[in-house]
Amino acid sequence: MSASVSSGLAARGISKSFAQQVLHNVGIDIAPGELVAITGPSGAGKSTFCRILAGLEQPDAGSVTLGGRALAGVPPQQRRVALMFESYALYPHLTVHGNALSPLQAPSGRLDPALAAARVDEVLELLEIRHLGERLPGALSGGQKQRVALARTLVQVPDLYILDEPISHLDAKLRHKLRGEIRRRLARQEAPTLWSTPDGMEALSVGDRVVVIDGGRVEQVGTPEDIWQRPASTRVARLLGDPPMNLIEGQLARESGTVFFTRRDLRIALPAALVRVAEQAGSEGVSLGVRPDDIAFAAADAPGAVGAEIYSNEPFGKHAIVTLDLGALLAKAKTSMAIAASLGSGAGDGIGRSVGLMFPKDGLALFDGTTGRALPGT
């Protein structure tokens, strides 16, 4: 889905420098009703991009069009953008209810008082803070303040919603619940939404599409499935999953029709599907990507198994995250490499125990060792 210029949001070629350049030619389209999640590590430029869309920062280059309107030179209050600030920016002298009501009393969003109060109540209820309606922000926890800021944004019916880390300070259970509730509410609105989060998994779970940004550059744009299954670079792969994809640097070696990924004594025969990919890679270094869930335990001497030692074991009920040390195998390099694998509980018992690991036939990824980009066809 992509927005036509006459509807939704179209941001093109956005660049911005402070002491150094923090956005490089960033472009994002969001269709009406679409929720695009933008994710990247701290300092990637997410908030700066949000602030530019809202008119709080001026880009050095690029254009923003919303509902067919070019926004260059349009002041923030005339943009019809509902921005939820990462810093909340609550009015300290207004109650929770008063803060949430404030945009509906402003000249640009004024609503009949009875309708406005009903909408505020509905949103406070949704965010589970209606019982705090008469409190002042000074008497709220961080997570409650965050929900007031979110309420103040959600009561509006703007041309664009921008939610900058809207649920980062909530506990895990509430975060999970509200993620679904907010998404549901926004899906009923015509306005497009940009949802910014440093949590890659949150981005995959809320976004119709996801934009991954790193160092001010767009690394990948795609559906959550695309990004999960085919990360475009090691930078994207590192951001997603808990624990994220394991990345092992090494070389490709060809021997009588089989292609092996090798690192020191580590040798993994690549499945046929990756041989074609590997053929395009020349003999340069590569990074092999393997998801923790795809690694299986085997007997230490099983054919094709890679030897490892259990380094640590974190049980999480049905599953455990086991960190494995491949150092023994790579002793010549004097390196110890940890691989996180999610395995059935009990499998990772016995710290220091020698085990065999089976790498999957499907789901391996290959990245260029120099650029970190996925090899074509991965």
Ligand SMILES: Nc1ncnc2c1ncn2[C@@H]1O[C@H](COP(=O)(O)OP(=O)(O)OP(=O)(O)O)[C@@H](O)[C@H]1O
């Ligand atoms: N007003 C400013 N003056 C100077 N540098 C700034 C300013 N605003 C942001 N930066 C810098 O721009 C870079 C991007 O910051 P930004 O807040 O956009 O990142 P972010 O991806 O939102 O990070 P976080 O997830 O930590 O909020 C950072 O290096 C930051 O220090």
